[in-house]
Amino acid sequence: MGTHLFPLLLVAILFSTSSPAAASPHISAIISQSGLDFAKDLLVPLAADTLAHLSVPDIERSVNIPLIGIVRVVASGIVLEGVAVADSTVAAGDTGVVVAASLSSVNLTMEWSYSYGSWLVTISDSGSASIQVEGMDIGISMGMKNENGSLKLFVTECGCYMKDLDITVNGGSSWLYQVFIDGFSNHIRSSVENAITNKITEGASKLDLFLENIPKEIYVDKVTTVNVTFVDDPLFKSSSVQFDIDGLFIPSDKTALSKHMHFGDTKFAQPLGKSSNMLWISLDEDVFNSVSALYFKAGSLQHIVDKVPNQFLLNTASWRFLIPRLYRKYPNEDMLLNISAIAPPSVRINVGGVDATVDLDVIVNVLSSGDIVPVACISLSVAVSGGASVSGNNLVGRVELDYFSFDLKWSDIGKLHTSVVQRVMRIVLKDLFVPYVNSYLGKGFPLPIIKGFLIKDAYILTSRSRIIVSSDVAFVEPMKTIGIKQFVRSISEGMSITTL
Ligand SMILES: *[C@@H]1O[C@H](CO)[C@@H](O)[C@H](O)[C@H]1NC(C)=O
Ligand SMILES: *[C@@H]1O[C@H](CO)[C@@H](O)[C@H](O)[C@H]1NC(C)=O
Ligand SMILES: *[C@@H]1O[C@H](CO)[C@@H](O)[C@H](O)[C@H]1NC(C)=O
Ligand SMILES: *[C@@H]1O[C@H](CO)[C@@H](O)[C@H](O)[C@H]1NC(C)=O
Numbered sequence: 335m336g337t338h339l340f341p342l343l344l345v346a347i348l349f350s351t352s353s354p355a356a357a358s359p360h361i362s363a364i365i366s367q368s369g370l371d372f373a374k375d376l377l378v379p380l381a382a383d384t385l386a387h388l389s390v391p392d393i394e395r396s397v398n399i400p401l402i403g404i405v406r407v408v409a410s411g412i413v414l415e416g417v418a419v420a421d422s423t424v425a426a427g428d429t430g431v432v433v434a435a436s437l438s439s440v441n442l443t444m445e446w447s448y449s450y451g452s453w454l455v456t457i458s459d460s461g462s463a464s465i466q467v468e469g470m471d472i473g474i475s476m477g478m479k480n481e482n483g484s485l486k487l488f489v490t491e492c493g494c495y496m497k498d499l500d501i502t503v504n505g506g507s508s509w510l511y512q513v514f515i516d517g518f519s520n521h522i523r524s525s526v527e528n529a530i531t532n533k534i535t536e537g538a539s540k541l542d543l544f545l546e547n548i549p550k551e552i553y554v555d556k557v558t559t560v561n562v563t564f565v566d567d568p569l570f571k572s573s574s575v576q577f578d579i580d581g582l583f584i585p586s587d588k589t590a591l592s593k594h595m596h597f598g599d600t601k602f603a604q605p606l607g608k609s610s611n612m613l614w615i616s617l618d619e620d621v622f623n624s625v626s627a628l629y630f631k632a633g634s635l636q637h638i639v640d641k642v643p644n645q646f647l648l649n650t651a652s653w654r655f656l657i658p659r660l661y662r663k664y665p666n667e668d669m670l671l672n673i674s675a676i677a678p679p680s681v682r683i684n685v686g687g688v689d690a691t692v693d694l695d696v697i698v699n700v701l702s703s704g705d706i707v708p709v710a711c712i713s714l715s716v717a718v719s720g721g722a723s724v725s726g727n728n729l730v731g732r733v734e735l736d737y738f739s740f741d742l743k744w745s746d747i748g749k750l751h752t753s754v755v756q757r758v759m760r761i762v763l764k765d766l767f768v769p770y771v772n773s774y775l776g777k778g779f780p781l782p783i784i785k786g787f788l789i790k791d792a793y794i795l796t797s798r799s800r801i802i803v804s805s806d807v808a809f810v811e812p813m814k815t816i817g818i819k820q821f822v823r824s825i826s827e828g829m830s831i832t833t834l
Contacts, residue, residue: 359565361581362616367573369612374424378435381537388414390529393521399509405450412444426570430477440467461505468497483563487542492535494527552780557632559586562782583625611804618800622681635675643765656754660747664700672697683799689719710745724792730778735768786810
């Protein structure tokens with residue numbers, strides 16, 4: 335992990351310039367060039383698909399034909415039969431991203447008709463035509479800004495340029511063919527270009543709707559929810575885009591959001607860009623301290639121990655010689671320990687890993703004729719350290735006991751031998767407390783990932799006061815199999831952020 339010098343340098347560069355803003359972000363997500371490529375490779379085929387069967391408004395012109403006179407010519411039912419994307423690129427600049435695509439072939443079909451009056455009769459004819467476009471370039475620049483904590487996408491420019499048109503007119507007379515070559519092709523060209531530009535801009539507004547509908551909260555459990563409100567405008571740099579998110583945990587509303595979607599045993603779609611990791615998410619230690627404060631406040635950091643690996647330890651008879659007063663008062667009674675945090679655990683992140691300290695009270699209770707009788711209280715100060723990893727779309731953790739110190743807070747059973755307390759507390763911490771904590775950390779916390787996407791091949795870096803998750807992103811296969819149309823619909827209806 336520590337040998338990734340390049341990523342570390344990159345991280346230092348990526349996260350060094352935080353803009354001076356009012357609200358301070360606690361999570362930043364950076365989409366790198368390969369992440370932009372991934373998104374582009376997902377969206378360009380969708381956009382191309384929406385262009386297929388695109389109808390272009392009819393074109394009607396009056397042309398003066400020598401020897402015939404004024405002829406009304408109509409090109410109608412102009413439809414793009416299909417487009418093939420040859421190449422596409424995405425680039426981030428200072429103000430937004432630009433996506434450009436070259437289409438290798440574009441075919442259109444249309445109907446033609448003409449009519450003209452010759453003395454008393456009207457002469458008319460109609461037929462079909464096909465148009466082959468030699469090539470076409472489409473480009474769109476988009477910017478994004480923060481509007482009330484949501485992302486607002488806007489199109490700054492959208493253009494379409496068609497190369498040569500090759501028109502095949504079926505039927506008609508020779509002058510008609512000339513009319514199309516001379517006058518109509520430019521009209522067809524600009525109508526098609528306009529229709530495509532409008533369609534692409536419309537597609538971008540669906541993307542905007544999707545961004546707007548990204549929820550501002552991710553429900554974790556009854557106690558906590560992550561505030562994923564965007565703070566500041568996205569930061570566009572050359573070849574990356576940074577999104578800043580509030581990221582702190584807030585209390586869950588009673589009206590909890592629906593439970594997260596499970597993807598089960600879905601397969602990953604292959605990420606397309608492979609050069610470097612697509613996504614970098616940086617979480618500062620305040621994120622972890624905010625969740626610890628909430629759990630503490632909710633009274634969740636409490637644990638009753640009535641079973642231990644060496645069960646005899648939880649019976650007063652075992653303490654007959656070491657704590658004679660206990661045995662004398664409560665001979666042969668079961669005991670239980672009530673462990674509770676007396677302050678929110680404090681988390682510190684450093685280059686070496688994650689450390690946490692927690693102050694606990696361990697109340698020793700005796701179960702005496704159905705009552706729980708507290709007989710002593712030991713206060714513990716416990717230090718653990720560990721690391722994080724990614725499981726599904728969650729950041730999970732694992733800690734080990736580093737050291738602990740203790741004090742006898744009060745006792746109704748006389749003084750306790752230091753070495754005895756030390757030994758018992760070590761057992762309790764190592765065999766019960768740490769595994770208990772790890773069972774929670776193993777479930778972890780959701781990373782802000784948009785529904786339908788999965789984190790893949792993640793690795794974790796820890797730096798001063800932050801954890802950085804670097805990963806690729808995969809598109810969940812079922813989305814692919816439901817078909818592009820439905821995906822477009824689900825995008826336009828707005829998808830939501832969710833977690834595994
Ligand atoms: C357009 O027509 C040509 C010739 O008929 C064909 O080879 C090509 O595959 C078509 N392209 C699309 C995108 O339909
Ligand atoms: C932001 O929210 C406030 C209050 O909800 C509203 O008055 C304002 O119009 C919103 N601004 C935009 C740009 O939507
Ligand atoms: C969520 O974060 C935003 C931005 O920092 C903040 O304005 C808002 O008050 C937060 N929501 C809650 C419920 O704390
Ligand atoms: C455990 O200790 C806490 C804090 O002193 C107390 O609030 C709680 O009622 C105790 N629980 C039991 C089961 O004794």
